[in-house]
Structures are given as structure tokens and as C-alpha cells.
Amino acid sequence: MAGAAIRIHEAAGKMMQLCRRIVHVNIRWSIIDKVSIFRQFFGFIWDRILVCSIGRPIRYRRLSRRSPNSSTSLPSSMEAIESGIGHEEDPMTTCSSSYEEDMSDSDLVALKISLLGDCQIGKTSFMIKYVGDEQEKRGLQMKGINLMDKIFHVRGARIAFRIWDVGGDKSSFDQVPISCKDAVAILFMFDLTSRCTLNSIIGWYNEATKWNRNAIPILIGTKFDDFVRLPPDIQWTIVTQARAYARAMKATLFFSSATHNINVNKIFKFIMANLFNLPWTLERNLTIGEPIIDF
Numbered sequence: 001m002a003g004a005a006i007r008i009h010e011a012a013g014k015m016m017q018l019c020r021r022i023v024h025v026n027i028r029w030s031i032i033d034k035v036s037i038f039r040q041f042f043g044f045i046w047d048r049i050l051v052c053s054i055g056r057p058i059r060y061r062r063l064s065r066r067s068p069n070s071s072t073s074l075p076s077s078m079e080a081i082e083s084g085i086g087h088e089e090d091p092m093t094t095c096s097s098s099y100e101e102d103m104s105d106s107d108l109v110a111l112k113i114s115l116l117g118d119c120q121i122g123k124t125s126f127m128i129k130y131v132g133d134e135q136e137k138r139g140l141q142m143k144g145i146n147l148m149d150k151i152f153h154v155r156g157a158r159i160a161f162r163i164w165d166v167g168g169d170k171s172s173f174d175q176v177p178i179s180c181k182d183a184v185a186i187l188f189m190f191d192l193t194s195r196c197t198l199n200s201i202i203g204w205y206n207e208a209t210k211w212n213r214n215a216i217p218i219l220i221g222t223k224f225d226d227f228v229r230l231p232p233d234i235q236w237t238i239v240t241q242a243r244a245y246a247r248a249m250k251a252t253l254f255f256s257s258a259t260h261n262i263n264v265n266k267i268f269k270f271i272m273a274n275l276f277n278l279p280w281t282l283e284r285n286l287t288i289g290e291p292i293i294d295f
Contacts (some may be wrong), residue, residue, distance in 0.1 A: 015261035108151070109274065110160045113268075114179045114215070116204045117189035118197045119168035122222035122258055126189065127165050129258040130268060146176040154272065161268065176204075177211045185216040187270045190242075192255060198241060205249055216274055217251035218267060224257040224291055235288055243294050252282075253294040262291050 041150045041203060124146060131150045146165040151158065164179040166172050186208050190197040201219065208215075221227070221242055227235065246253035252270065256263040266282075273280040285293045 006183075025080050070233060108158050110162050112183045113161055113271065114183045114208070115163065115165045115189060116176070116179075116185045116208055117168055118191070118200050121168065121189055121191040121194070121197050123165050123168070123189050125258040126220070126222060126256065126264060127163050127263060129264050131163065144169075144172040145179060146186040150268070154276065154278075161271075173207060176207045180208045180212040180215070183212055183215045184275060185218060186212065187218045187220055187267070188249070188251065189220045189222055192223050192238060193230065195238060195241075196263050198238065198245070201245055201249075215247050216271060218271070219246045219249060219251045219253045220267065221253075221255045221292070222258065224255045224262055225259050227255070228289060232288060239286075239288060239292055242292070246294060253292060255292040257291075262295070 064175040115127060117123055127146070127148055131148045144167040145165075148163050148165070150163065153159065164183070166175050166179045186200050188204055188208075190201055198221075204219075219242065221238075228237070230238075242253055245251075254263045254267050256267065258264060269280065270282055272278060273282075282293065282295065284295065285291065
């Protein structure tokens with residue numbers, strides 16, 4: 001009897017320690033979430049200032065078609081994709097046509113990629129980092145959606161990633177069907193410093209898969225440069241949850257930073273390698289404190 005009482009007492013003590021640890025982590029997460037809300041608010045105000053300073057958006061421009069006599073060497077290696085573009089494009093001419101008419105370029109293979117996730121998590125910054133400032137100026141804005149192109153060459157083909165950035169508010173759910181239909185890849189994005197944005201991924205995933213079950217799913221944690229400053233136990237918690245979500249979604253997981261261009265190009269390189277069976281190996285990285293890559 002005395003031995004059993006001692007074992008029960010020891011088990012109760014361990015449970016109390018575990019409960020204290022969970023409460024401690026949850027309190028720290030609560031504080032971090034509050035700080036994140038203030039950061040998102042000031043980021044929202046700054047974005048509005050930038051939008052007002054830019055003025056009217058520039059209309060889309062259409063690439064002129066290549067002459068059959070043009071003899072430019074086209075890169076066949078993955079280095080072209082790593083840099084985002086393999087060649088200088090033809091001079092761009094002003095076009096008064098709509099965005100849909102731009103799709104009719106006969107020598108252009110257009111691949112649709114969708115970006116989904118909550119507001120203020122860095123989706124647009126991520127997209128601009130990849131396509132570049134000049135392409136961002138030529139982007140098209142619609143209600144709840146930003147569209148941008150990245151055009152490059154691979155294996156003799158002229159490829160365009162047409163990236164659909166869906167706004168993260170509740171009304172943007174109406175744009176999910178048109179954004180996800182026919183997409184070759186869907187990027188589910190969350191803020192590594194805001195756990196609630198990770199919790200929202202399940203909702204975005206369920207909505208997207210109603211319209212497209214064939215796209216390559218990729219789970220992306222943004223703002224790694226801020227995340228790496230968090231305490232190790234909180235980093236471990238978010239890494240564990242993100243990896244569990246990625247496994248459930250059968251998605252590849254990347255931690256990224258648009259500010260420092262961490263894993264941005266690599267994500268699109270991964271998409272291209274999968275679509276065209278290009279020789280390239282993705283290396284897993286599960287080290288806490290480093291940009292996670294898991295598959």
C-alpha cells in the first residue's frame with residue numbers, strides 16, 4: 001500500500017509539472033499573439049500608405065511573340081529557375097487588352113499557382129520577392145485577388161508562373177474557387193510568429209480541396225527572420241504543429257523569409273522540378289533555429 005501511494009504521488013507530481021509547462025507556454029504564446037496583433041496593425045497602416053502613394057495601378061502588358069528566326073540559347077538547368085528567370089525577356093509593348101487576352105500568347109506555357117492564408121502574414125511580400133519589383137508594377141489587382149507573372153525559360157520552353165494571391169479576410173473565401181481551379185500548385189501560408197494563422201490553415205485547405213485535389217500542396221511558414229528570435233520551446237511547439245499539419249495535408253513544408261530571401265526561390269524551383277521531372281534533389285532540414293524543410 002505504501003509503495004502504491006508513493007507511485008501515485010510521483011505520477012501526480014509529474015502531471016503537475018507538465019500542466020505548469022503547458023500553461024507557461026500558452027501564456028507566452030498569448031503575449032506573443034498580442035504583440036503580433038500590434039505588428040499586424042502597424043503593418044496594415046503602412047501598406048495603406050504605400051498603396052495611396054503608388055496611385056493608379058499600371059495595366060497589364062503583353063509580351064511580344066518571339067520571331068522564329070531568333071537564336072537565343074535557352075538554359076536547361078535548374079539554375080535558371082533558382083534565379084527566377086533564365087533570360088532577358090523581349091521588349092514589352094503596351095497593350096490595351098484585358099488580362100485574359102494576355103493568356104493567348106501562343107509560345108507561352110502558363111502555369112497557375114495559388115497563394116492562400118490569413119491577412120497580414122506576408123503573402124504579397126513573398127510574391128513580390130519572387131517576381132521582382134518591375135513585374136509587381138505590372139500586376140493586376142481585382143477584388144480580393146492580386147495577380148502577378150514570373151516568366152522564364154526552361155528546356156526550350158517559355159514558362160509563365162501566373163500567381164494568384166488571395167486576400168486573407170473572410171470575404172476572400174468567395175475567390176477561392178476561381179483561384180484554385182486548374183492551379184498546378186497551391187501554397188498554404190501562415191505567419192510563424194502568429195499561431196492563430198497556422199490554426200487557420202485547416203480551413204483554407206478544406207476550402208481549396210473542394211475545387212482542386214490535384215495541385216501540389218505546399219505549406220509555408222513566413223517571417224522566419226522574426227520567428228528565429230522566439231524562445232526555443234516556442235519554436236519547437238510551432239515546428240511540431242506545422243510538421244503535423246504538413247503530414248496530414250501530404251504537403252511539403254518550408255519555413256521562409258521574404259525579407260532575407262530564405263527559401264523563396266527554392267519553393268518555386270521545387271514546383272518546377274516536380275512538374276517537369278527535372279533532376280533536382282530537395283534536402284530535408286529539421287534543425288530547430290534553421291529554416292525547416294520537411295517532406
